[in-house]
Amino acid sequence: MWAVNPLIQKDVVFRRFNLMTTLFPFKKPFHAIFCRNVMIYFDEPTRKAVVERLYDALTPGGYLFIGHSESLHQMSSRFHYVQPAVYKK
Numbered sequence: 001m002w003a004v005n006p007l008i009q010k011d012v013v014f015r016r017f018n019l020m021t022t023l024f025p026f027k028k029p030f031h032a033i034f035c036r037n038v039m040i041y042f043d044e045p046t047r048k049a050v051v052e053r054l055y056d057a058l059t060p061g062g063y064l065f066i067g068h069s070e071s072l073h074q075m076s077s078r079f080h081y082v083q084p085a086v087y088k089k
């Protein structure tokens with residue numbers, strides 16, 4: 001069992017969300033997105049489309065964290081590489 005620290009509980013929302021959704025249903029952009037070990041299941045065109053949508057869902061300068069076995073190196077994307085598994089808008 002685990003619990004979110006009470007100091008940040010008011011900022012935490014849990015929802016089911018399908019990354020295949022072409023229009024992400026978020027009202028505000030994110031400062032950071034953790035999408036770790038998820039895109040490994042997707043084919044290359046799907047992965048690229050998802051990465052573009054994740055980019056659009058971030059604030060300028062926001063970070064995308066992916067799994068250490070994943071990489072965006074093989075695809076053209078608008079993200080800037082920061083370090084393994086970390087990319088910046």
Ligand SMILES: C[S@@+](CC[C@H](N)C(=O)[O-])C[C@H]1O[C@@H](n2cnc3c(N)ncnc32)[C@H](O)[C@@H]1O
Pocket residue numbers: 017018019020035036037038041067
């Ligand atoms: C290997 S687990 C990784 C879980 C966690 N992110 C981690 O790193 O431990 C892959 C996760 O991808 C999720 N997933 C697969 N396809 C998805 C989709 N289309 N939309 C959202 N999540 C998806 C699965 O539900 C599963 O929880």
